[in-house]
Every structure is written in structure tokens, then in C-alpha cells.
Amino acid sequence: MNWQKLFENTNINYQDILTNIHSNNTIVYPKYEDTFKAFDLCPLETIKVVIIGQDCYHGPNEATGLAFAVPTTTGKIPPSLRNIFKELSNNVTKYQTDSTLEYWAKQGVLLLNSALTVEHKKPGSHLKLWKPFTDKIIEEISKHKTGLIFCLWGKYAKDKEKLIHNKNNHIILKASHPSPLSANQGGWFGNNHFSIINDYLEQSYGIQIKW
Numbered sequence: 001m002n003w004q005k006l007f008e009n010t011n012i013n014y015q016d017i018l019t020n021i022h023s024n025n026t027i028v029y030p031k032y033e034d035t036f037k038a039f040d041l042c043p044l045e046t047i048k049v050v051i052i053g054q055d056c057y058h059g060p061n062e063a064t065g066l067a068f069a070v071p072t073t074t075g076k077i078p079p080s081l082r083n084i085f086k087e088l089s090n091n092v093t094k095y096q097t098d099s100t101l102e103y104w105a106k107q108g109v110l111l112l113n114s115a116l117t118v119e120h121k122k123p124g125s126h127l128k129l130w131k132p133f134t135d136k137i138i139e140e141i142s143k144h145k146t147g148l149i150f151c152l153w154g155k156y157a158k159d160k161e162k163l164i165h166n167k168n169n170h171i172i173l174k175a176s177h178p179s180p181l182s183a184n185q186g187g188w189f190g191n192n193h194f195s196i197i198n199d200y201l202e203q204s205y206g207i208q209i210k211w
Contacts, residue, residue: 001144003039010136017129018117027120029056030063035116037065041105047141048108049149049197049209052157055127056118063118067111068178069101083178083188088211091194095211107209112137114156138163142170147204149197153177153188171200 007014018035021028030037053067057078062070068081077085077099088095096103105111114134119125142148142165150170152158154177164170173196176187183189198208 001044003044006044006137006140006144009140010133012133012136014133017133021117021126021129028117029058029060029120030065030117034063034065038067038105038111038113041066041102042108042110044141044145046108047110047145047148048201048205049151050110050112050138050141051151051153052138052160053111053113054154054156055115055124056113058118058121058123058125060120064100065116066101066105067113069111070099072099074099079180080178083180083183087178087189087191088194090189091192092198092211095194104209104211109209110141114160135160135163139165142166146170149173149200151175151193151197154179154182173197 018032022032051067056063057070061074062078064071068078068084070078070081081099085095085097101111112134115124115127115130116134117126117130138160142163146166146169148170150164150172152161152172152174157177158174161172164172173191173193175191175193176182176185178188194209194211201207201209
């Protein structure tokens, strides 16, 4: 099975959603061709880890199609991603700080936002449009794959646990959201998710993610 077949299993016409979004005279992020970048860079057959985000960045030149990621051209790291890198530095000895996170995706980390698009300066504007589709994605990959690691960071992501089928066949890791508001109250720093993921992958498949 590939992503196209899995998308068809959702019975949701995602192309119509995308067409309708871009038929209005509104500014939408990310760029049209980057809407499905999380899937393009992480083929279904290579997926090992699922990190669930909520909404796209809603400012110019920020959203890339990958949850938590921003282009290096922005010249700044968003607070949540900064805290992700801080936890990485405390948790693993070798890691990168390339804000595109494409090197994660190409190793089998699906960086899935619940909303694949957003209107300019209107956070959450497309959540209702995309939530049924991305919820079904979580259901379908948990049905058709085994041994996946789901990272549920924050309340919104934790609420997605009910969508995961065959829970005994997967690893579910939970923590506070890495945003400063949540992370600084405890539950994010010291979660050790990155080393836990690599320990599991090493024991199960003899591989690790090069964070």
C-alpha cells in the first residue's frame, strides 16, 4: 500500500478540499505544492514515527507542510521548535538544528499537522476542513502498519490517541506540548522521547533516527 491508496481508504475527497481553499481570493499557507509535503518526503513504506501537530504557521514564509518545521530562510526558530531542539540537546549526543526537519521526514518521521493549510494570520481557520481527513490518516496508518511510534505532544495530540487502532502493536509516547507556555510548566523537558525512539528502533530493526 502507498499513500495514494491509503488516502482513497479515507473516503474523503481531499482534492476538492484543496481546490476549494485555493479558489477563494485568500492567502493560504503553505504553498499549494507543499500541502502534502509531509507525505511526499516520508513514503508510507518507510514510516517509523508519527509526530502530530495541530495547525500550520499562519505568517508569510513559515509553513512548509511539515509539523513544527520552518524554512531556514526565516532566520529564526519558532519557540516550540526551539524547545524541541533543547530537549534533543539534553537527550541525544548527536543531533542537527536544521529547522526544515526534512532530514527527519526522509528517515521515516511523519510530521503530520491536523490542518494541512491555514489562511494568512487566521490560526485554526482550516482545522475543521482538514480534521476529518487527517484523523482518518491516523486511523488508517495504525490499521495497516505495525510497530509505529506515535508521539503525542500536548492535549490536542493526546486526544488523537483514540484514533489509534491496534494499540498493542504500536508505541505511544506522551508529553506536554513543547510550546513555552506548556513546556515551562513541566512535562516536556526530560521526556527523553528521542532516545526512547532510537532505543526501540535499534532493538527492533537495528536502525536509529539521525536526529
